[in-house]
Amino acid sequence: MTTIMPQSELMRKAVAWISGKIKNNPDSKFVALVEKAAVRFNLSPKDVEFLQRFFKKNQD
Numbered sequence: 001m002t003t004i005m006p007q008s009e010l011m012r013k014a015v016a017w018i019s020g021k022i023k024n025n026p027d028s029k030f031v032a033l034v035e036k037a038a039v040r041f042n043l044s045p046k047d048v049e050f051l052q053r054f055f056k057k058n059q060d
Helices: 007-024 030-040 045-059
Strands: none
Touching (some): 007 045
16 A cells, blocks of 8 residues: 655655665766656656755765
8 A cells, every 4th residue: 555755755765765876886877866766756856956956066
């Protein structure tokens, strides 16, 4: 059975998921991971833009 989660919880899970993937494989491209997270966690385009800026800023 599927449960409904608040959007903020999905964002937290997406950030944790992407961070874990980057930690396990530092050479992975964050843009591809953000796209996968968008589908996996059903994120809005606004959330995707935030994640792209967040991980790009932290990568520099």
